[in-house]
Amino acid sequence: MSNASPLPMAKVEAMDTVVAVAIGILAAVFVGALAVLVVLCRRHKGSLDVFGWTASGIKPDVHLIPTERPDLELGDVRLHPDIEQILEDEQWIGDATGLVPHCLAVLKSCHYLTERLAALAMGPLTNGKAGQEIVQVARRIYPRVDDMVSSMYPPLDARLLEARTAALTLAVTHLALVTRHACSFTRSSSSRLDWIDQALADMEPHLLALREAALIxxxxxxxxxxxxSGTN
Structure with missing residues (x-):
């Protein structure tokens, strides 16, 4: 009886070893599978972020530029703060040179153009920097208006008046080009901006009259x- 007991004990120990090894293998497989699952989840989340999706599966709103632009205000895009008073000044009635009406016509056309450009600039733009560029160009117009108006008072110098009127026209044309480029998305929308070319063309006869007076x-x-010099 004493010689039969060691054999069953050896078998039990061998089975315990096999069970321990099996449990270790299962634990290793479980840990490995868990690690792979974590890696896959992280990669999947990263791919969703790359394509603009959040973890909840909802795609955030993507805008070309913010719908609200605090840097671009309608009052920043205008010809001059006192343009109405300038156009209604009764002193222009007594002009004897015949040049002031041409100047007033140019000012009215520029005023009309900048008002419509201001409304256009409040719509969707092609990029975020376009609004800032429009405001910067518009602010350069104010001094041009002051220079032109100061040249309209007697004694009137046709050469100086023509030069300053041309400078104002160029500044407004620059604003029109910048705004048109910033607001043109398609060829059809660009064709609806033909009123810009028409407003600029309406100023040409008045600019020509001022240019002729300057040459004379x-x-x-x-x-x-x-x-x-001949007399001397």
Missing amino acids: QEATWRVHRMSC
Whole structure:
């Protein structure tokens, strides 16, 4: 009886070893599977973030530019703060040169153009920096209006008046080009902005009249200088 007991004990110990090894293998497999699952979940979440999806499966709103632009205010895009008073000034009635009406016509066209451009600039733009550029260009117009209006008071110099009127027209044209480029998404929408070209074309006859007056004054001054030099 004493010689039969060691054999069953050896079998029990061998079975315990096998069970322990099996449990270890299962634990290793479980830990490995858990690690793989964690890695896959992280990669899946990262791919969702790349394509713009959140973990909850809801895609956030994506806008080309913010719908509200605090840096762009309607009052920043205008010809001049006192343009109404300038156009209604009764002093222009007594003009004897015939040039002030052309100047007023240019100012009215520029005023009309900037008002419509301001409304256009409040709509969707092609990029976020376009609004800032429009405001910067618009603010450069104010000094041009002041220079032109100061040249309209007597004694009137046609050459100076023509130069400053041309400078104002160029500034407004620059604003029109920047705004048009910022608001043109398609060819069809661009065709609906033909009123910009029409407003600029309406100023051409008045600019031509001022240019001719400047050339006449320049020629008169040359003749006067030549006559003075000949007399001396």
